[in-house]
Amino acid sequence: xxxxxxxxxxxxxxxxxxxxxxxxxxxxxxxxxxxxxxxxxxxxxxxxxxxxxxxxxxxxxxxxxxxxxxxxxxxxxxxxxxxxxxxxxxxxxxxxxxxxxxxxxxxxxxxxxxxxxxxxxxxxxxxxxxxxxxxxxxxxxxxxxxxxxxxxxxxxxxxxxxxxxxxxxxxxxxxxxxxxxxxxxxxxx
Numbered sequence: 001x002x003x004x005x006x007x008x009x010x011x012x013x014x015x016x017x018x019x020x021x022x023x024x025x026x027x028x029x030x031x032x033x034x035x036x037x038x039x040x041x042x043x044x045x046x047x048x049x050x051x052x053x054x055x056x057x058x059x060x061x062x063x064x065x066x067x068x069x070x071x072x073x074x075x076x077x078x079x080x081x082x083x084x085x086x087x088x089x090x091x092x093x094x095x096x097x098x099x100x101x102x103x104x105x106x107x108x109x110x111x112x113x114x115x116x117x118x119x120x121x122x123x124x125x126x127x128x129x130x131x132x133x134x135x136x137x138x139x140x141x142x143x144x145x146x147x148x149x150x151x152x153x154x155x156x157x158x159x160x161x162x163x164x165x166x167x168x169x170x171x172x173x174x175x176x177x178x179x180x181x182x183x184x185x186x187x188x189x
Contacts, residue, residue: 026093030090041086078185098157098159100157
């Protein structure tokens with residue numbers, strides 16, 4: 001398999017699309033979490049704003065007819081919608097970076113070894129006839145071929161997601177403004 005074939009066989013659609021789809025799903029879950037938080041914390045089961053009341057002492061100045069100022073501590077009660085006192089979780093994915101690295105090492109090795117061996121042995125001797133010859137010859141041929149192929153594949157992927165607290169949507173901001181207008185400060189009974 002050629003190196004170009006290795007790279008083209010990688011499923012980039014899944015490698016890049018998978019993390020991006022996960023980011024989109026996370027963003028949708030974050031929005032649903034914000035909605036659930038507003039419903040659970042900001043409103044009662046009857047869909048009325050969840051209110052918190054505080055009592056405190058407030059100095060009240062009064063002037064008599066002679067212009068003398070008298071300061072009288074008076075107990076007041078402040079009623080505030082709970083939702084206006086808490087940060088509403090509204091997270092937005094600002095940036096997603098997908099780093100993909102592919103390292104492919106391919107080594108092909110081929111070795112051929114040949115050897116030739118020729119040996120001859122000849123001897124002459126006198127004997128019953130005019131002469132006698134003894135011939136001994138040997139030849140050998142040896143060929144050895146070996147081939148090996150080694151391919152290493154290393155893939156790595158890093159996904160960086162940067163999320164930030166986003167500005168509230170216009171509707172949520174308007175809701176908080178309406179709730180803030182219901183903050184009441186009255187003398188305690």
